[in-house]
Amino acid sequence: MITVENLTKTFPGSTGQVRALDGVNLDVAAGTVLGVVGPSGAGKSTLARCVALLERPDSGAIRVDGTDLVSLGGPALRAARRQIGVVPQGDSLLRQRTAAGNVALPLESAGVPGPQRRTRVAELLDLVGLTDKAGSYPDQLSGGQRQRIAVARALAASPSVLLADEPTSALDPDTTGSVLTVLDRARAELGVTVLVVTHDMGVVRKICDDVAVLDGGRVVEHGKVLDLVADAGSRTAASLLPAVDQNPAAEGAYDRVADVVLVGFAAVGALLPEATSRFGVELNLLGGGLTRLGETPVARFRVGLNGERADSALEWIAEAGGAVRRTLAGPQGVAA
Amino acid sequence: MRSATPWSTVFDYTLVATGQTLYMVGVSTLIAVLLGTPLGVWLQLTAPGGLRPRPLVHKLVGFVVDLGRSMPFLVLLVLLTSLTRLLLGHTIGPTAAIVPLAVGAIPFVGRLVQNVLSEVHVSVVEAAVTTGASTLRIVRSVLLRESLPALVNAIGVTAIALLGYSAMAGVVGGGGLGDLAVREGYQRFNDRYLWATVVVLAVIATLIQFISNRVARGVDRRRHASV
Numbered sequence: 001m002i003t004v005e006n007l008t009k010t011f012p013g014s015t016g017q018v019r020a021l022d023g024v025n026l027d028v029a030a031g032t033v034l035g036v037v038g039p040s041g042a043g044k045s046t047l048a049r050c051v052a053l054l055e056r057p058d059s060g061a062i063r064v065d066g067t068d069l070v071s072l073g074g075p076a077l078r079a080a081r082r083q084i085g086v087v088p089q090g091d092s093l094l095r096q097r098t099a100a101g102n103v104a105l106p107l108e109s110a111g112v113p114g115p116q117r118r119t120r121v122a123e124l125l126d127l128v129g130l131t132d133k134a135g136s137y138p139d140q141l142s143g144g145q146r147q148r149i150a151v152a153r154a155l156a157a158s159p160s161v162l163l164a165d166e167p168t169s170a171l172d173p174d175t176t177g178s179v180l181t182v183l184d185r186a187r188a189e190l191g192v193t194v195l196v197v198t199h200d201m202g203v204v205r206k207i208c209d210d211v212a213v214l215d216g217g218r219v220v221e222h223g224k225v226l227d228l229v230a231d232a233g234s235r236t237a238a239s240l241l242p243a244v245d246q247n248p249a250a251e252g253a254y255d256r257v258a259d260v261v262l263v264g265f266a267a268v269g270a271l272l273p274e275a276t277s278r279f280g281v282e283l284n285l286l287g288g289g290l291t292r293l294g295e296t297p298v299a300r301f302r303v304g305l306n307g308e309r310a311d312s313a314l315e316w317i318a319e320a321g322g323a324v325r326r327t328l329a330g331p332q333g334v335a336a
Numbered sequence: 337m338r339s340a341t342p343w344s345t346v347f348d349y350t351l352v353a354t355g356q357t358l359y360m361v362g363v364s365t366l367i368a369v370l371l372g373t374p375l376g377v378w379l380q381l382t383a384p385g386g387l388r389p390r391p392l393v394h395k396l397v398g399f400v401v402d403l404g405r406s407m408p409f410l411v412l413l414v415l416l417t418s419l420t421r422l423l424l425g426h427t428i429g430p431t432a433a434i435v436p437l438a439v440g441a442i443p444f445v446g447r448l449v450q451n452v453l454s455e456v457h458v459s460v461v462e463a464a465v466t467t468g469a470s471t472l473r474i475v476r477s478v479l480l481r482e483s484l485p486a487l488v489n490a491i492g493v494t495a496i497a498l499l500g501y502s503a504m505a506g507v508v509g510g511g512g513l514g515d516l517a518v519r520e521g522y523q524r525f526n527d528r529y530l531w532a533t534v535v536v537l538a539v540i541a542t543l544i545q546f547i548s549n550r551v552a553r554g555v556d557r558r559r560h561a562s563v
Contacts, residue, residue: 052466081468092463096482096557106467108477139558150463157467 001030001193002051002084002161007060009046020046021057022217026195028210030160033187033194035204035225038214045089047214048165048197052086053077064161082110085154085192087164092150093138099149100125100134106157124152127189128182144175148182155186162192168200176200180207201239205293211236225293229300230261230323237261241300242289250286251327254304257286258314261323262299272303275317281307302327341528349516350532356430357512357540360502364434365495368441372494373487375401375442376449377475383450387461387471404443409501412440413508420508433510437498444497448490452483485556492548496541513537 004026010017020043028034038044049055051062053069061068069080085106093102100121107117125131128148138146147167154162164183168176184207187194196203204211204225211228213221213235221228221235228236244259251257262268268290276283288301305313318324379401381387382394407415413436420427420435456479464478480487503514513533521530 052462054462054465078468078470081466084466086463086466088459088463088466090459091457092459094460094464094478094482096484098557105464105469105477109464109467109469109473137557153463153467 001065002026002028002195003061003063004047004051005061005063007047007050007057007062009043009050009055009057011046019217021050021060024060024214024217024219026212026219026222028161028193028195030193031187031191032209033183033196033207034210034212035208036195036197036212036214037199037201037204040199042214043217044197044199044214045165046217048089048163051163051195052084052088052165053081078109082106082157083159083161085157085159085162087147087150087154087162087167089165090170091138091146093146093153095138098135098137099130099141099145102138102149103152103156105153110157120156124156127155127185128152129178142175143171144178147171147175147179151179151182151186155190155192158190160192162186162194164194164196164198166198167196168198168203173202176202177206183207204236205240205291207294209294226263226296226298229293229298230263232259232261232323232325237300240291240293241298242291244287244300244302247286251302251304254284254286254306256305256310256314256326258303258305258324258326259288260299260301260303260317260325262301263296263321263323265297267321268297268299271317271320271322272301274320275313278316279307279309279313281305281310281313283313341526343528346528346532349520349529350513350536353511353513353516353533354536354540356505356510357499357502357514357537360430360433360437360505360510360512361495361498361540364437364441364498364502365491367434367438368445368494368498369491371438372442372445373449375446376453377479379446379450380453380479381471381475383454385458387465387474401443401446404440405447407440409436409440410504410507412436413504417508428509430505430510430512432508433502433505433512436508437501437505440501441494441498445490445494448493449487452486452490453479455486456482485552488548488552488555492544492552495544495548499537499541499544 004024007021007024009021010019024047036044036047046055050057057070060070062070064083072080103121103124104117107120125134128151130145130148133141133145167179171179180203183194183196186192196208208225210223211225212219225236228234229240231237241261262271272283282305284304286302286304290297290299314324379394379398382390384391416436416439417427420432423435424432426432460482461474461478464474502512505512506515506518513536517530517533520526521533
């Protein structure tokens, strides 16, 4: 697991000091995937470079399994680097080495002898599904394949943490999937803790358990993706859930209008129909839709209810695990 | 009016001079590369943003290097006489010319190597850093290996530059093709020597270029790239 504690970093800018990181705290449990997202200039890159130990923060700690790595130097720092596998931003493979040779680089740094090195390289090429490309040079590989080799290289020295800095920014949607699959396999099969820094919410949608939203050098939102989407006011919900179109005319026909977020197969499939029958209300979907976060189906619907027990129905939905936010109290709300 | 020197004599003299030129250029290129490459690596490592930035010393050494590069070779040739005497015990002949040739080329090679190494993309170097590689390993396995084709080309460029400089070796009795062209061809109005040396110099320069291109391509793995 990795914890980032109170990380601060300032850079000299044209108009005085620029505070790129302003007391950043993060916590990634072992074997989970955290996505760090945020607008450009939020400090994502600086955070990634600090965690990769390429940039020294002004203050704060980066702990991998409890040990602070920030203060290290010399051989201790080099050894510590092997605990954090890094997939750097952009093309980072040695163009004069084969795919296998690139994956072997961290093992050479660690002084692993030849035969063991070859076994390990073969394992990793298998993990990223590129065994047949072992002898190919980076220029012969596609962008997605190069990025998967970079992931294999980052994992070679068996780090406990894998850091990927914008691993999909240069890729088209199809190849993005293959790289994300590889990151997910690393977590599932090797149990590594994964930290993905990305501007692409699609990455969060597909592989992240947790998400941290960075803005202005601060963490403004941090938690489990499935918890945050249930919070209607969260940025995570705003960017991951299906949009709800405003349709005042349709909404006017109902006693109660609410936005309901449903997480999981059971909730999405059964909660609304059951509320209808249980409370004898008329319940219609006015907008929203269904999406998938990782393996979990998640829905956000705008529902309109008619009937005496509409309020009770909404309360029951909330108790049964749906996140309910009322938007209108009734037809008079529209008229006002 | 004198009759022209027979071609057979021209051939003999030119042959001897060619040997001297090849000797001077070959040995001085070797020395310059052996000493200039570490200099270039050091300049790249200590540059701002390098792996071991040392801005002050870097600036100082950089200044000395550029001073060395701006020195006219003819001046260096004379300036270094005492160094040559210190190293060899005498200051005359092709071997004596090698000293200023090599010394003059070291800063040249240093800058060339630094330029070549700076072309290795920063993300590639940082990726190696994050693997926990030592600086020495990064220099060897990343910086030098990644830029090997360009380094080979830089050696070719150096050899051809030294081929030009070696023409001035006659000043210290170094002989060689340039010396022959000046003494026999220019000062004694013997066109045949001029033509002969020009042709041989052109052939040598072309050969160096050809060989360095070939070797550079040979060590470049990227050429195998398919479509």
